[in-house]
Amino acid sequence: MTQSTTPRAVPTPGRTRLRRLRQSPAMRRLAAETRVHPAELVLPAFVKEGLAEPRPITSMPGVLQHTRDSLRRAAVEAAEAGLGGVMLFGVPERRDATGTGATDPDGILNLAIADVVAEVGDALVVQADLCLDEFTDHGHCGVLTASGAVDNDATLVRYAEMALAQARAGAHLVGLSGMMDGQVAVVRDALDGEGFLDTAVLAYAAKYASAFYGPFREAVESTLEGDRRTYQMDPANRREAAREVMVDIAEGADVVMVKPALAYLDVLADVAAMSTVPVAAYQVSGEYAMVEAAAANGWIDRRRAVTESVLSIRRAGADHVLTYWAVELAGWLQEENR
Template structure:
C-alpha cells in the first residue's frame, strides 16, 4: 500500500480532499461604533476595526464582492445604563445599522444581529442584575424579547442569541411570532463557554464588565452539559446552534454535529485570532497556512458554518489551500 500516491501533487490533494471551506460558509463579524467619523483599528485585534456608520456600508460592499454571504453585526453605543436601554431603542445604533445594511443589500446578504445586553449595559453583563449582583434570568428574557422585536422590525434576517440565559430561545421565538416576525431565524449560542479567549472582543465592544460570567456561561471542564443545552435550544426553536469558542472545543463541535438536526456553527473568537496574528507578526508561524489549517479543523470537526474575523482574508486567498 502506498497512501502517498494521493498526496503526490496539489491537484491530486485537491481532488481527494475530504473537507472544503467555501467563502459562503463563513460569517463575518463587524463592529459599528456610534459617534465615529472613520474606522478605528482595535489595538488587540490587528486588522479588525470599529466602523463608523458610513464605513460599515463600504465594508458590506467589500464583503459581498468577496463572495461572503453572511455578517454578524455588533454595536457599541455612546451611552450605557444599568438595564441596557439603548438595546431596545428602535433608532439606536444596532437597529439603525441593521436597517441601513438591509437597505443596501436586500436579500443578497444574511444579516445576523447580535442579541445580547453586554454591549449596552454599564456593568457589562449580558442581562439585568438583581439586588444580589447576579443576572436576573427571567427579567433579562423580557428585555431579550423586546430587543428581538426591535431588531426583527429593523430587518434582521437572523438573531444571534449570545447571552446564555435559560429559555432564551423559547422567549425570543414566541416574541417574534407574536409580532408577525415568523421568518426571522434564530442562531443560538447554544454551547458558549466561560472562556479566557474572549479578552480582545471586550476591547472591541469597549466592555465595562465587572466580575465574570461563570454563572451563566458554561464551565470549560464540561462536555455532556453542552449536549443538554443544545438539545434544549433546538426543542425551543433554534434554527442554527453555535459552539463558542471553536479551537479549544472541537470535541464539542463534533458532539453537537452528531446529534443536531439543524446546522451547526462555530465561532473562532477574538483571542484565538489574536494569538495567530501575534505569532505571525514576529515570524513564528506562516499566517496564511495557519488560517487555512484552523478553518479546516473547524469544518472537519463538523461545523457547517464558521464565524471568523479571517473571513475576508480567506475569501481573498482561496489559493492558500494548495499546501
Template sequence: MSRYADAGFPQARPRRLRRTPAMRRLVAQTRLDPAELILPMFVKEGIGEPQPVPSMPGVVQHTRDSLRKAAHEATAAGVGGLILFGIPQAKDERGSAADDPDGIVQQALRDLTADLGDATVLMADLCLDEYTSHGHCGVLTPGGEVDNDATLERYASIAVAQADAGAQVVGPSGMMDGQVAAIRRALDGAGHTETAVLAYSVKYSSAFYGPFREAAECAPRFGDRSSYQQDPANAGEALREVRLDLAEGADMVMVKPGLAYLDIVRRVADEVDVPVAAYQVSGEYAMVEAAAANGWLDRDRAIMETLISFRRAGAQLILTYWATEVARRLSES
C-alpha cells in the first residue's frame, strides 16, 4: 500500500496526465524499443521466389536471396534479432536435414553472418518438427511415441551444426526433458562456449499454432504434441520448467504463446533474473490481421496494444511477425 494518502476529487485529477499525446508519452510506464523485437523468418529450400503464407497475410516462405533482403530491412529498422525456421526439400524419420551442414538453415545462417556480422543477433529455432516426415518434434519409438532421450542426441547435433554456421543463439523448442543440458554440453564440447541458449521453457499445447504449421509445413501426421507440450490449465508447472532449464544452463527463457498466457509471463518475470521472451505466435498474428481485414478493429492500434501488453507483463524480448513494421513505426515516432 502506498504511504501517500490520495487527496481525492477534486484535488486529485488523474486525467491531467492523459490530456495530450505528448503528456501520455512523457509519463508512460511501459515502452517498446525496436531492439527488444525479434523477427521470426521462414526459409524454404528449392523455391525460386518467396511463397506467401495464406493464413498469415504479409508473411512468406523466403528463398535465400529474399531472406537476405528482408534481414537487411529488419536490421536497418533496428530489430534486435532474427530467428530462422527452415523448410527442407526432403524430410525423413529422424529429420536428417536439421543438422546437415548444407541444410537450408545452416546455409541461411552463413549468408546472414557474411551480410550482417554483428549488426543484429542471429538465432535459430532448434527442433525437428519442420524436418521430420511425421511432423513431431523428436525421434519416434517403434510404437510411434516420441523418444525423449534419443531426441536429445539429435538436438545436441543440431545445436553444434547451427553454431558452426553462425547462430549466436539457439532456441530449443521441442519441450524434451533435459534438452538444455544436452545442448549446453554439446556446444561447450564443440568450442561454442559463447553461443547462448534461449530456452522455450514454457511452451503450451495451444490452438494458436495453426498458421505456423502451414508456414513451416510441420503439422503432425498423426496425434498431437500434448504429450510433451504443457497443458493450458497448468501454471505452476511453467515455473518448474523454467527452474529446470536455468539449472541446465539456459541464458534466456521464453513463454509461448504470449497473449493468452500473460499471467505466466508475469510469474516467470517475477521469478527469474535472466531475460524473459514472449512469442506472439502465428494465431495471434492471424487473428488481428483477419479482424482488421474485415474492418472489425483498428489494425495499427491493436498491434501496438498487444505488444505493449507483453512488455507490461514483464517480457524483455518479444518475438513477433510485425517486428520490422513496428520497429519502423517506433523509429518514426
C-alpha cells in the first residue's frame, strides 16, 4: 500500500495561534475582554410587613422575605461586599384598589427605605421599586378603569405621589417599573417640583411581559389575575425597545433598564449601543430559579453557571446588573482577586 504523501497541516511559526492567550489562568485574566466587579452588582431585596423573622421564598432558594431588622443586616452585608446598591421591594399586609400603602409614609416600603439609608448611608445606592403592583388588591401596576383596564394617566398621578414618598424617605434612586407611557416625565417633574433634584430616576425602559417572573410573584405575594401584556412589551419585539429607551431618555431618565436579562441579551446589546445613559439589566427570578434547580439536581456547576450568566449580561453591555446572587458573587470575585 502506498503511504499518503499529503503533508500534515502545521501552523507556520509566528503565525496566529488563538490558543496562546488561553494557556493559563493568568493569561486568560490578562486577555479577558469583559470583567465583573462587585460595584456593578445590585441586590434586589424584599421586605414584608408584619414578619417576626425572615421567611424563605420556596421558588427562590436562598432568597428571603425580610423583616425590617433582617433587611438592615442584609444591607450592611451588601455594603461590606462592595456592591453598588440594593433595590427594595415592599410586601404590605393590606392592599386596595389604588395601592395607598405605596404612598403612606408609614408603609412598609417607605419605612424600609428610611431604615436602609439610616443603616448604610451613601455606602450603597438605595433604590426603590416604584410600581403599584405589590400594593394593589388586583395586582396590576396601575389604577383600573370601571371596565378593568389599566388607566395609564390616572396611574401617572399615583406614580408621582409614590416618587415623592420614596424621595422623602431618602431613596437615592427610584425605579420606575410599571411601563406606563409618560411615567419618566411625570415623575421627574414631580421630584424637581418638590426640590428633589438629586434623586435619580431609573426607567425600566424595555420590560417584557415575560414568563420568567413567576417566582417573583411568590416573593411579593402577587394577587394578579390575568397578565400585563397591554402595558409590558411583547417578547416578539426588538426594535420597539429602542423606541422605549429613546423616549425615556428624552423624558429625563438617568438610567435605563432591560428586563429580563438572559433571554433578551440581543435587546440589551442594542440598548447599550445606542443609550447615552447607563444601562442596567435585571437577572430576574425565573432565571435565578432555573440555575438553582439545575444545580440542586447536580446537572450543572452552580458557581460557574452563576458567574458565566452574570458575565454574559455584562458582555452584552449592561453597566450594572440586578441579581439575587450579588453578595455571593461579590465574595467569589474578591476571592479570585486576592
